[in-house]
Amino acid sequence: MNKTILDLCGGTGSWSKPYKEAGYDVRLITLPKQDVRDYIPPENVYGILAAPPCDHFAVSGARWFKQKDAAGTTKEALNIVDACLNIISKTHPIFWALENPVGRLRKLRRHILGEPRLIFNPCDYGDPWTKKTLLWGVFNLPIKNPIKGDKFLPHTILSQKVSKNQITKLIQCGYLPKNYQEVYGELRDRKTIRAITPQGFAKAFFEANQ
Secondary structure (H helix, E strand, O other): OOOEEEEEOOOOOOOOHHHHHOOOEEEEEOOOOOOOOOOOOOOOEEEEEEOOOOOOOEHHHHHHHHHHHHHOHHHHHHHHHHHHHHHHHHHOOOEEEEEEEOEOHHHHOHHHHOOOOEEEOHHHHOOOOOOOEEEEEEOOOOOOOOOOHHHOOOHHHOOOEOOHHHHHHHHHOOOOOOOHHHHHOOOOEHHHHHOOOOHHHHHHHHHHOO
16 A cells, blocks of 8 residues: 555544554654654655644633733644644645644634534544544545443543553553553643544544545
């Protein structure tokens, strides 16, 4: 398989994992090893998955927006988003998608992104939790496979700092990818864990966009 997939800001590579397992040439461009702002993409890119950090956009942190704007962190975060969009513009992939949770990115880059093509929760694709997420781009809509709330993992399993034992359990039940500790080491905060692309959604997206 010589189709190249760029996974921008992908962390553990969970979103692109089905492509890698299917033999695609997956390039994971993510900190700390690579910065999308410095990345020069190859020719003939087939697909792009972009998940720029949501720290300064998510509605859950709205009470700090003014402080972040004043400190310049919002501008820096938008530079990362713009770098992803610039790579997409340069490469003209067959499909592309940019992900972010509900928040102000929808407003700050509306003139470029337009309206989201898909709004979903992980439970729409068989993963037992909720986190409303927006997806912009040019792609085929993944087929949903929803589950009911009585099958959800308890919210208490994700406290502000998750224990090592909980990390192990989350890996075993499929909530976290097997390479979580390899990528993040001892990092056990709730925000990082919830930012990882759910495997049910990743699989459904792959099946719809090959």
